[in-house]
Amino acid sequence: MNLILVNPYSHSISGVNKATIEPPVGLAYIAALLESRGYNCQIIDAQIMGLSSHELLREIRIQPDLIGISSSIVTYPAALDTAKVLKEAFKGTPVIFGGPHPSSIPEKALQNDCVDAVAVGEAEATMLEIARRFKDGEHLFSGIEGVIYKNNGEVVTNSPRKLIEDLDALPFPAYHLLPGFKLYKSRARKSPVAPLLTNRGCPYQCTFCNKDIFQRRIRSRSPENVIKEIDWLVNKFSVKQIDILDDNFNFDLNHAKQILDLIIDRDYSLAINMQNGIRADNVDPQLLDKMKKAGVFKIGFGIETADPQVQRKIKKVLDLDKIIGITRQAQEKGIIVYANFIIGLVGDSQESMQRTIDYAVRLSPDIANFMIALPLPGTELYKEIEEKGKFLVNVDGGVEKGFYGNQVFYEIGSLNKDMVLKYYRKAYRDFYIRPGRWARLIRSIRSVNELIWFKDAIFDLIKNMLIRNR
Helix, strand or coil, rough: CEEEEEECCCCCCCCCHHHHCCCCCHHHHHHHHHHCCCCCEEEEEEHHCCCCCCCHHHCCCCCCCCEEECCCCCCCHHHHHHHHHHHHHHHCEEEECCCCCHHHHHHHHHCCCCCEEEEEECCHHHHHHHHHHHHHHCCCCCCCEEEEEEEECCCEECCCCCCCCCCCCCCCCCCHHHHHCCCCCCCCCCEEEECCEEEECCCCCCCCCCCCCCCCCCCCCCHHEEEEEEEEHHHHHHEEEECCCCCCCCCCHHHHHHHHHHHHHHHHCCCCCCCCEEHHHHHHHHHHHHHHHCCEEEEEEECCCHHHHHCCCCCCCCCCCHHHHHHHHHHHCCCCCEEEECCCCCCHHHHHHHHHHHHHHHHHHEEEEECCCCCCCHHHHHHHHHCEEEEECCCCCCCCCHCCCCCCCCEECEEEEHHHHHHHHHHHHHHHHCCHHHHHHHHHHCCCHHHHHHHHHHHHHHHHHHCCCC
C-alpha cells in the first residue's frame, strides 16, 4: 500500500522565513515508522522545491492509497490548495491533514470538502493505525485515537491520542525520502546540515505559544539514542552541522550536558546551531563551556518583553540581569547570540514596548529579532483576543506572510495597529542603526553559506528599518 506525505509550498514567505527552511522532520518520522512496518511512502517537500500544487503532481511516483498533508499557520493556505488539487487528481483517495495549525483548528479544517480527517498532535502512531485499517479493509477512522473526521457530513471527534513515552523506540527519520540536506536553508557554518530533536514538549505556560503537537510535558530521548542518530547522520549523510530544533533543549541541564559530552567525545568537529533557542534562565557557565567544546556556534534566547507587568501577563518571567550576564559570557566564548522579542503583546503600551527596545539595545546580542505578536489558534493569547479584542486578520485561515511580514493581527484595549507598527519599526531602527552594528554582523559570518543566509534574510530587516509609520 502507498502513502504520499506532502509539505506544501507557500509562495508568499520572505526574509527570515524564506532564508530558514528546515527539513519536514515530522513527516520524516511518520514515513520512517510506516516504512518499518512495510508500507511504501513518498515524501514531497514542495516547500523547499518551490513546487506549486499543480507542479507537485509531476513529482508523484506512486498511486496513493492515502494522502497526508502537514502544515503550519504559514503553509495552511497552500495546504488547502494542495488538497484540492490532489483530491481532483486522485478521486476517492482519503486526505488527512496534520501539523501544528490543523491540530489547533481541526473542526474548521474539516469544513473544507478536500479534507477527510485531521490527525491531531503527534501523528506517527495515528498514521500507522490508519494505514493498517486501510490495508485490512476496516473502517478508516472510527475509534482511532487522535483522529477527528467526517462521517456522512458530521464531524466525529475520537478520544485524544496518548503521547509517545519511549521516543527511543521510534526509528530515525526517513531522510532518504527527502531531496537532500544541501538543498535546505539555515544559518550554516558547515554543510550539509541536518535537524535533530533530543526531546519533545515544553512545560512552560507562555500564553502566546501553541503546544498542540508535543504538549506541555517534556519527554526526552536518552543521550545514547541521540548520539546514535548523530553517528548515523555523520556516517550515512556526511553531515557537518546539526540544527537542534527542541523547544527546550536545556530544560534538564544534566540531560543537555550528557548529550554535549557525548558529542565532544566523538570529535566530529561538527558545527551546532541551537536553531529554536534555549531557555535563558536555565543556563550556567558549565553548559556554555560544553556547548563551545561541542561546536555550538549560535544560541538564541526567547526574551519576548522587558516589561515586568507584560512578563507576568504572558506568564514568562525571566531574570533580565542574569540574561545580560549569560549573553556576555557566551559572546566572550565566540558564540553568536540571538535574542527574540515580541512587539504588541496583550498588556503592551508605548512605554512597555520602548522598555523592551531599550533592553534589547543594552543586552546587545549579535542579532535581535523583533516579531509582531501573532495569536496562534489554541493559545491563551488567541482566546483573549477572541473574548476581549478584535482580530484584524483571519488567523484561522493561515498567515502566509509569516512572523515578519509587517502585519498586525489584532487590537485590544488601547493597543492599536498604528502603535504596534510604529514600535515594531522603531525597534529595528534603534537596534541596528548604531555605530559598529553592521560591522559586527559581517564579522560574525564565517562561511559562504552563512553569507548566503545573511543575504536572503537581510532584505526584510532593512525594510523594517526604513519603512516609516504611515
